[in-house]
Amino acid sequence: MFLRFFEALRSAGVPVSLREHLAFLEALDRGLRPTDADGLHALARACLVKDERHFDRFDRVFAQIFAGAEALAESLAGAEIPPDWLLKRFERLLSDEEKAAIEAMGGLDKLLETLRQRLAEQKGRHEGGNKWVGTGGTSPFGAYGYNPEGIRIGQEGNRNFKAVKVWDKREFRDLDGDVEIGTRAIKVALRRMRRFARAGAAEEFDLDGTVGATARQGFLDVKLRPERRNAVQVLLLLDVGGSMDGHVRACEELFSAARSEFKRLDHFYFHNCVYEHVWRDNRRRRAELTPTLNLLRGYPPECRVVIVGDASMSPYELLSPGGSVEHMNKEAGRVWLRRLADRFPKLAWVNPLPERNWSWTESIDIVRDVVEGRMYPLSLDGLDRATRALAR
Numbered sequence: 001m002f003l004r005f006f007e008a009l010r011s012a013g014v015p016v017s018l019r020e021h022l023a024f025l026e027a028l029d030r031g032l033r034p035t036d037a038d039g040l041h042a043l044a045r046a047c048l049v050k051d052e053r054h055f056d057r058f059d060r061v062f063a064q065i066f067a068g069a070e071a072l073a074e075s076l077a078g079a080e081i082p083p084d085w086l087l088k089r090f091e092r093l094l095s096d097e098e099k100a101a102i103e104a105m106g107g108l109d110k111l112l113e114t115l116r117q118r119l120a121e122q123k124g125r126h127e128g129g130n131k132w133v134g135t136g137g138t139s140p141f142g143a144y145g146y147n148p149e150g151i152r153i154g155q156e157g158n159r160n161f162k163a164v165k166v167w168d169k170r171e172f173r174d175l176d177g178d179v180e181i182g183t184r185a186i187k188v189a190l191r192r193m194r195r196f197a198r199a200g201a202a203e204e205f206d207l208d209g210t211v212g213a214t215a216r217q218g219f220l221d222v223k224l225r226p227e228r229r230n231a232v233q234v235l236l237l238l239d240v241g242g243s244m245d246g247h248v249r250a251c252e253e254l255f256s257a258a259r260s261e262f263k264r265l266d267h268f269y270f271h272n273c274v275y276e277h278v279w280r281d282n283r284r285r286r287a288e289l290t291p292t293l294n295l296l297r298g299y300p301p302e303c304r305v306v307i308v309g310d311a312s313m314s315p316y317e318l319l320s321p322g323g324s325v326e327h328m329n330k331e332a333g334r335v336w337l338r339r340l341a342d343r344f345p346k347l348a349w350v351n352p353l354p355e356r357n358w359s360w361t362e363s364i365d366i367v368r369d370v371v372e373g374r375m376y377p378l379s380l381d382g383l384d385r386a387t388r389a390l391a392r
Helices: 002-011 018-029 037-048 052-065 072-076 096-101 108-121 185-193 207-217 242-261 292-298 315-319 333-343 355-360 362-370 380-390
Strands: 141-143 151-153 165-167 196-205 224-230 234-239 265-270 277-279 289-291 304-308 347-351 375-377
Touching (some): 242 265, 242 304, 289 292, 347 362, 347 380
Parallel strands (some): 234 265, 304 347
Antiparallel strands (some): 277 289
């Protein structure tokens, strides 16, 4: 397995030498044998990766080679539910009529209160039912089943994209800024936003100014001028995880193009909707958060703000305090989006979903209303329309 891991790293472009691989094996042989996936990940990265630019590629290869190595109990740290309850034992097949017959629990508050009651009452493991916390059933609580409005507990990945809360330790990854663009058209579209100005220290040789000054003075008079730079400042907010996993490639191409075109570009990540915090590094997103108020106060109103996300989520996440799938937010997501739209008149939401499908999802309509129709598809035509609007 470790040899396959070494070969996969080399294939993914991580410059791992044979000496480093042998050092990793020697560390394992001398007793540094981690008992969980997190420990193995830390040891392998310390031995095999020399440059933090390769962390993202390393993480992807590690997840591919050692998939499933981390026990399910890690995702339920602190919970009192025995982890073996939530093992996937079977998939229950439901007809469309059966799915249509399953009714919602009556709102987010009711759903959370019912979960507390179930945990207090339940005494044993359960599979395939419609009430208790378990697997493979139609209960609103558990994993690998179906319910149009439930709380997902202990499931690997999304299946129906219907959960209103997710009780898991979820890991996202940063977008790779070194992805090569297959076409220059994205860069060409982004160039509409560029506005050049000369600012900063006078360090660039000014040929015309030197010639003119020398002719006037009668002796050599060297002139310098500030370098001509793109003066546009861009704040890029990127949705990661969940339903956005299927759009990673397109988002990485956009991210790479933006980084090459705009030197004054800052980026942050969020999940589903911007709330009171965003983060720069998905590996540190629980430890190093940036208050959204810092963005509202720290960037000038003329800053161009581009939000990239599919806007596909439970309406609770936008309309209700506590509606976030990952934490109990004090204010609804729509409140924070409204603040961003009010602060930054030059704001655009870029959606990787085809525009023809937007009307199928209630949350997309809500987001479009909040940003006053400034939503554009992640296509060449959509980017062209977005950059034209931002360049005005």
